[in-house]
Amino acid sequence: MALSTVQPQWLQDIQSNYISDPTAQKVWTQLAVNHDTVPHFTLIQGILRYNGRIWLGSDKAIHKRIFEALHNSALGGHSGAPATYHRIKNLFYWDNMKSDIWSMVQ
Secondary structure (H helix, E strand, O other): OOOOOOOOHHHHHHHHHHOOOHHHHHHHHHHHHOOOOOOOEEEEOOEEEEOOEEEOOOOHHHHHHHHHHHHHOOOOOOOOHHHHHHHHHOOEEOOOHHHHHHHHHO
């Protein structure tokens, strides 16, 4: 008997980008040695989390994909910057996220 799981492509893309992200590599290595060494970060099933939210690293293409999914889609409904920021902030984190989202909305 075998057990398989389905993982969304975007989640696999995030994991793949950790390989080329120097900050992700540093955090991943530190967490592998001791899960308490990096404040606010955890590693759960291969996904880095910052205060419980999925950490996206520095890959602008993934930032844009998340933005488009939560702003441009029927789910996001082209809400303004504050609503889009809060929607994304509930699930994801990356450095300079707020200013990036405000720029993308404009």
